[in-house]
Amino acid sequence: MSSERRKPYPFDQIEPKWQRLWEDRQSFHAPNPGDKNFDPAKPKFYVLDMFPYPSGAGLHVGHPEGYTATDIVARYKRLHGFNVLHPMGWDAFGLPAEQYAIKTGQHPAITTRDNITKFKSQLKAIGFSYDWQREVNTTDPRYFKWTQWIFLKIYNSWFNPETNRAEPISTYRGENPDSVRLAYVADVAVNWCQDLGTVLANEEVVDGKSEVGGFPVVRRPMRQWMLRITAYAERLIDELDGLDWPTGIKLLQQNWIGKSEGAEIDFKIDQRDESIRVFTTRPDTLYGATYMVLAPEHPLIDLLTTQDRQSHVKKYRADIGSKSDLERTDLAKDKTGVFIGAYAINPATSEKIPIWIADYVLMGYGTGAIMAVPGHDQRDLEFARKFELPIVDVVRPPGDESPIGFVGEGIAINSPIIDGLTSAEAKKKITKWLEERGQGKGAINYKLRDWLFSRQRYWGEPFPIVWEQDRQNRQSGSDQDRHHRALDESELPVVPPPLEDYKPTGTGEPPLAKAKDWVRYSDKATRETNVMPQWAGSCWYYLRFCDPTNDSRFVGEDAEKYWMNVDLYVGGTEHAVLHLLYARFWQKVLFDLGFVTTSEPFQRLVNQGIILGEDNQKMSKSRGNIVNPDDVIAQYGADAFRLYEMFMGPLEQMKPWSMRGVEGVSRFLARVWRLIMTDNQAGEWELSPAVQDVDFTKAQQKIVHATIKKVTDDIETLSFNTAISQMMIFVNAFIPRGETKTVPLAAMRTFLILLNPFAPHLSAELWEKLKSRGDVTEQRWPDHDEKFLVEDEVEMAVQVNGKVRDRMTMSILASEAEVKAAALANPKIKELIAGKTIRKVVVVPKKLVNIVVGD
RNA sequence: GCCGAUGUGGCGAAAUGGCAGACGCAACGGACUUAAAAUCCGUUGGGCUUAAACGGCCCGUGCCGGUUCGAGUCCGGCCAUCGGCACCA
Numbered sequence: 001m002s003s004e005r006r007k008p009y010p011f012d013q014i015e016p017k018w019q020r021l022w023e024d025r026q027s028f029h030a031p032n033p034g035d036k037n038f039d040p041a042k043p044k045f046y047v048l049d050m051f052p053y054p055s056g057a058g059l060h061v062g063h064p065e066g067y068t069a070t071d072i073v074a075r076y077k078r079l080h081g082f083n084v085l086h087p088m089g090w091d092a093f094g095l096p097a098e099q100y101a102i103k104t105g106q107h108p109a110i111t112t113r114d115n116i117t118k119f120k121s122q123l124k125a126i127g128f129s130y131d132w133q134r135e136v137n138t139t140d141p142r143y144f145k146w147t148q149w150i151f152l153k154i155y156n157s158w159f160n161p162e163t164n165r166a167e168p169i170s171t172y173r174g175e176n177p178d179s180v181r182l183a184y185v186a187d188v189a190v191n192w193c194q195d196l197g198t199v200l201a202n203e204e205v206v207d208g209k210s211e212v213g214g215f216p217v218v219r220r221p222m223r224q225w226m227l228r229i230t231a232y233a234e235r236l237i238d239e240l241d242g243l244d245w246p247t248g249i250k251l252l253q254q255n256w257i258g259k260s261e262g263a264e265i266d267f268k269i270d271q272r273d274e275s276i277r278v279f280t281t282r283p284d285t286l287y288g289a290t291y292m293v294l295a296p297e298h299p300l301i302d303l304l305t306t307q308d309r310q311s312h313v314k315k316y317r318a319d320i321g322s323k324s325d326l327e328r329t330d331l332a333k334d335k336t337g338v339f340i341g342a343y344a345i346n347p348a349t350s351e352k353i354p355i356w357i358a359d360y361v362l363m364g365y366g367t368g369a370i371m372a373v374p375g376h377d378q379r380d381l382e383f384a385r386k387f388e389l390p391i392v393d394v395v396r397p398p399g400d401e402s403p404i405g406f407v408g409e410g411i412a413i414n415s416p417i418i419d420g421l422t423s424a425e426a427k428k429k430i431t432k433w434l435e436e437r438g439q440g441k442g443a444i445n446y447k448l449r450d451w452l453f454s455r456q457r458y459w460g461e462p463f464p465i466v467w468e469q470d471r472q473n474r475q476s477g478s479d480q481d482r483h484h485r486a487l488d489e490s491e492l493p494v495v496p497p498p499l500e501d502y503k504p505t506g507t508g509e510p511p512l513a514k515a516k517d518w519v520r521y522s523d524k525a526t527r528e529t530n531v532m533p534q535w536a537g538s539c540w541y542y543l544r545f546c547d548p549t550n551d552s553r554f555v556g557e558d559a560e561k562y563w564m565n566v567d568l569y570v571g572g573t574e575h576a577v578l579h580l581l582y583a584r585f586w587q588k589v590l591f592d593l594g595f596v597t598t599s600e601p602f603q604r605l606v607n608q609g610i611i612l613g614e615d616n617q618k619m620s621k622s623r624g625n626i627v628n629p630d631d632v633i634a635q636y637g638a639d640a641f642r643l644y645e646m647f648m649g650p651l652e653q654m655k656p657w658s659m660r661g662v663e664g665v666s667r668f669l670a671r672v673w674r675l676i677m678t679d680n681q682a683g684e685w686e687l688s689p690a691v692q693d694v695d696f697t698k699a700q701q702k703i704v705h706a707t708i709k710k711v712t713d714d715i716e717t718l719s720f721n722t723a724i725s726q727m728m729i730f731v732n733a734f735i736p737r738g739e740t741k742t743v744p745l746a747a748m749r750t751f752l753i754l755l756n757p758f759a760p761h762l763s764a765e766l767w768e769k770l771k772s773r774g775d776v777t778e779q780r781w782p783d784h785d786e787k788f789l790v791e792d793e794v795e796m797a798v799q800v801n802g803k804v805r806d807r808m809t810m811s812i813l814a815s816e817a818e819v820k821a822a823a824l825a826n827p828k829i830k831e832l833i834a835g836k837t838i839r840k841v842v843v844v845p846k847k848l849v850n851i852v853v854g855d
Numbered sequence: 856g857c858c859g860a861u862g863u864g865g866c867g868a869a870a871u872g873g874c875a876g877a878c879g880c881a882a883c884g885g886a887c888u889u890a891a892a893a894u895c896c897g898u899u900g901g902g903c904u905u906a907a908a909c910g911g912c913c914c915g916u917g918c919c920g921g922u923u924c925g926a927g928u929c930c931g932g933c934c935a936u937c938g939g940c941a942c943c944a
Binding site for chain 2 (some may be wrong): 258260335356362373377379382573576577655656725801841844850
């Protein structure tokens with residue numbers, strides 16, 4: 001017995017053949033406006049995948065799930081006469097290549113190049129119809145030149161609150177432009193990860209550990225580049241409205257941005273001139289504010305703490321400071337804090353209330369201080385009970401719940417100015433009252449923080465920034481005496497210097513600082529040595545795809561105008577907040593500055609579900625349940641692989657892999673092959689004599705049109721699994737059996753066009769074997785004709801009290817009365833309803849009759 | 856704790872409020888074959904009735920209730936699993 005079993009159909013010959021032909025003919029190249037083959041009469045469709053990080057491990061079966069879905073849509077839209085932009089590229093800056101460099105000394109560019117080669121050959125082996133002329137690579141200087149260019153635009157602009165948009169910094173009339181730039185430098189408490197040797201964005205820290213590697217992260221003040229994404233908080237929420245995104249993802253973004261409406265209220269300090277400003281969403285509970293809490297980092301603490309409390313306060317702050325974020329969240333259950341000795345005056349009650357510090361109040365949100373209302377806030381209540389602070393109820397719940405601890409909205413009580421008002425009314429009235437007295441105002445707060453944009457790494461985009469010594473302080477050389485200056489566009493790209501040692505310095509100084517010659521920009525200026533985070537390149541790659549080789553602009557104006565925005569964007573939920581929020585932010589800045597024509601980049605977004613292992617667990621090396629696409633393709637072919645990925649279940653759902661399932665779709669494809677081909681005595685495949693240019697039977701006609709309709713509708717809604725089911729039904733119906741000895745040629749041709757987006761190689765080969773004109777990829781998608789779907793007769797169910805008791809065949813022309821009469825005349829039904837009163841007869845045309853009877 | 860998604864045969868799943876389980880997998884039976892593989896045909900939600908077949912009856916979409924002639928689908932309340940956020944004032 002030969003170890004190599006005969007393939008059910010020769011996919012191992014067909015697939016490479018067509019992949020080569022597509023490559024030679026550049027079948028999927030999309031011309032741009034102005035190019036010689038560009039047809040302006042065609043509508044455009046931009047269908048995009050989230051481009052991968054080319055890791056050394058190669059493709060896993062999760063990648064091609066989304067890629068197959070978009071490829072089906074791309075091929076379908078081309079057959080529908082669209083000019084389709086379907087590109088692929090590499091998000092190639094990142095840690096693995098750098099860590100490999102640290103270990104081996106091999107330059108990350110080499111590792112990256114090798115990995116890309118592997119990924120690309122894997123993608124080609126699946127037969128994706130990408131326009132490879134548009135391939136981009138974020139680590140290519142010709143690409144990141146423009147990433148740096150966009151950074152300069154961000155750096156050189158500010159957000160004008162009057163116009164609610166970004167404008168060139170030259171329109172800013174204030175004293176200090178550096179205080180309003182969208183890219184700025186700040187000494188901030190950052191997430192420092194010692195093991196990675198870098199700082200991380202809030203978004204990259206999970207449970208006090210780094211998202212990559214799971215290393216501990218601590219708070220540490222450092223000088224960093226920030227992007228003022230908070231300026232766009234409002235628009236990032238509002239402009240979600242017009243997008244065709246899953247509501248879950250919209251909610252995730254909204255929650256991340258975290259808009260809260262409320263008021264800022266000033267509390268005067270007793271016996272002093274200072275006051276403390278707090279933010280609250282419940283100004284209506286002001287009468288219940290019985291104490292105040294400041295965050296341990298609050299700047300007024302030193303000033304306000306009384307002599308006798310100094311040591312307690314100092315000790316508490318030291319304790320908090322030594323804890324990592326992880327420890328702090330771990331200890332979150334039990335409230336801690338100390339009294340600082342000072343008192344504030346509640347503006348509503350005029351009573352003295354004590355001021356405490358506690359780490360349950362965060363410096364980073366609101367004003368870093370709160371008015372504590374233990375009666376109606378869970379956290380304040382816990383704290384008040386622990387430290388025996390007074391608790392007052394000022395809201396009456398709608399039911400007969402106890403007011404203390406009630407955190408919902410109700411009716412204001414014990415609050416003279418607003419007694420009897422609903423919480424909503426009370427908020428308005430008390431805010432107005434505070435405004436009149438100059439003690440507060442309505443305010444909106446966001447959870448979103450500015451984006452920490454620098455990393456102490458090697459393998460990233462250098463900043464196009466130099467630091468110059470201030471004239472008056474030439475000698476000192478410390479950061480404080482230097483100022484940043486943008487390089488000129490003509491100096492781009494700024495390419496990272498060659499290094500022998502890629503290791504982080506461990507001190508927080510970036511590795512680029514080791515390249516002394518590179519760092520020295522001129523006698524009086526040195527280069528910025530931080531690099532941009534990995535997200536930078538992916539913030540605008542979808543724009544570059546429109547015009548990837550443009551040397552004079554990040555994207556040509558005509559190309560951008562024609563292709564944008566992305567009609568369909570498919571990728572995993574892991575990018576629901578980070579990438580999608582950052583990219584939307586950059587797009588808005590570029591839009592405001594007039595460089596692009598749309599303010600949102602991705603019109604329709606779809607998340608594919610995770611593919612689990614055969615054991616229903618997440619795929620992982622340790623579980624040993626990883627499925628390698630290469631193996632599947634070698635055994636069953638790319639078309640079967642694609643088809644199975646889509647047949648598993650709904651695209652957006654999490655679902656387990658099954659090799660048996662692959663075998664099932666592989667059998668289906670083999671049946672398609674044998675419907676048209678047959679093997680002769682020499683064991684060679686040849687056109688089956690059953691395929692003949694004959695008329696369809698009525699039943700065949702119907703199934704052809706039902707299949708056109710179903711497949712078309714299902715591709716539009718991305719319900720690929722049911723489209724495939726319908727094609728299986730089609731094939732089962734056309735296999736010659738019994739009376740039928742022929743396979744109608746025209747039906748096969750139509751079917752191959754429908755199958756083409758799913759199984760492009762097989763359909764192309766069979767199309768050719770049928771000696772059809774041109775390539776299957778050059779055909780027009782068929783239209784279905786409703787008239788072939790209607791039947792003369794239809795089987796209707798007859799129900800008695802909702803239970804099916806019999807069926808009958810009726811002409812579709814039968815009137816309701818005729819149907820009703822036929823049902824009542826049915827002998828079985830007659831028997832069942834004998835002696836009972838007919839209360840009602842419901843007729844659903846072409847479906848069923850329901851006879852409702854009683855005693 | 857808050858927000859969101861999901862819950863249907865042995866398994867992946869289908870079903871504009873109208874005959875639950877299409878299509879596929881697995882299993883079982885059969886044809887072809889010396890045999891196996893491949894292929895083809897058939898059966899397959901559970902239970903009761905029947906010597907058996909046909910037929911007939913009952914139950915069935917996580918649980919409890921509601922709306923409706925009719926509910927997997929709509930409404931209310933619960934339970935479970937998964938995902939996200941989490942001292943955000």
